[in-house]
Amino acid sequence: MTKAGALFPGGLAARLEGRKLVVFDVDGTLYDQSRLRRAMAVRLLSHIALTGNVSTLKALQAYRHAREVTADAQRADFEAEALAAAARAGRISETRARELVAEWMQERPLPLLSRCRYGGVAELFARLRTRGTLVGILSDYPAAAKIQAMGLEADAIAFAGGPGVPFQKPDPSGLQHLMEIADASPAETILIGDRDERDGEAGRRAGVDVLIRTSQPVGPDMFRSFTALIGSA
Structure with missing residues (x-):
């Protein structure tokens, strides 16, 4: 002291x-969000290489962008709008978009957070x-x-x-x-x-x-x- x-x-x-x-x-x-995103990008690119499917990447990018836009506009339906944008971009259902957001933005990063x-x-x-x-x-x-x-x-x-x-x-x-x-x-x-x-x-x-x-x-x-x-x- x-x-x-x-x-x-x-x-x-x-x-x-x-x-x-x-x-x-x-x-x-x-x-360090940049460090975490780099680590997650490696995992996402590996996923794309294995599956040949880029819909997850497109959906997540659209979701993040929509969340930024709705924050600026201060809309209360921000999550619904972001999920709808993710679904359109990835050509998937909104239910699947919600699952991808939970998996890639909430669950998969958790083991990496302590080191970041x-x-x-x-x-x-x-x-x-x-x-x-x-x-x-x-x-x-x-x-x-x-x-x-x-x-x-x-x-x-x-x-x-x-x-x-x-x-x-x-x-x-x-x-x-x-x-x-x-x-x-x-x-x-x-x-x-x-x-x-x-x-x-x-x-x-x-x-x-x-x-x-x-x-x-x-x-x-x-x-x-x-x-x-x-x-x-």
């Missing part, structure tokens, strides 16, 4: 002090628990299995389309839902994400402080690594 008894030293990390709730985005924030987790994440979670700070998870995709696969624990997990969260970020409903669960005010809450246009904007709309993890920090609310963020105890 520092001489002042704080769990987090100065700079951006000091903004974690005095919070009742720290909310984390998942994909690209807690783990960013350094310092587990230590930060541990420090927050030492302080009695509540840890919240807010994702645009179901996240409970991912958190478990990374060896992490959270007090509350919310995702777009789940209970109390009708829209994707940057809509603030997910943050507001977690604050209600934790009985935390905006001033007692901070959000840590990786996309300012999504996570940062959601925080601003909710009146919540935000830190953005990025490989190229260029602003006062950005940091490069969790190891640097937490500093030395």
Whole structure:
């Protein structure tokens, strides 16, 4: 601990002090999403080579694109639209599209997540628990299995389309839902994400402080690594 008894030293990390709730985005924030996607791309290309079928690739690409578009438009039927787009692109049924999304985006990546987790994440979670700070998870995709696969624990997990969260970020409903669960005010809450246009904007709309993890920090609310963020105890 520092001489002042704080769990987090100065700079951006000091903004974690005095919070009742720290909310984390998942994909690209807690783990290296580019590394995971490269690993999954190898597996998907191997699948295509074995089967000679590119419908899975086309469906997944269309699904991801549709999720981005519907997030910008803030439509509540985002999942149905994305699955419909995946089905059209892959020339498959929507039921099959749903199965492919579950398999390739939710299930197959799980064994890879622990090795893709960013350094310092587990230590930060541990420090927050030492302080009695509540840890919240807010994702645009179901996240409970991912958190478990990374060896992490959270007090509350919310995702777009789940209970109390009708829209994707940057809509603030997910943050507001977690604050209600934790009985935390905006001033007692901070959000840590990786996309300012999504996570940062959601925080601003909710009146919540935000830190953005990025490989190229260029602003006062950005940091490069969790190891640097937490500093030395």
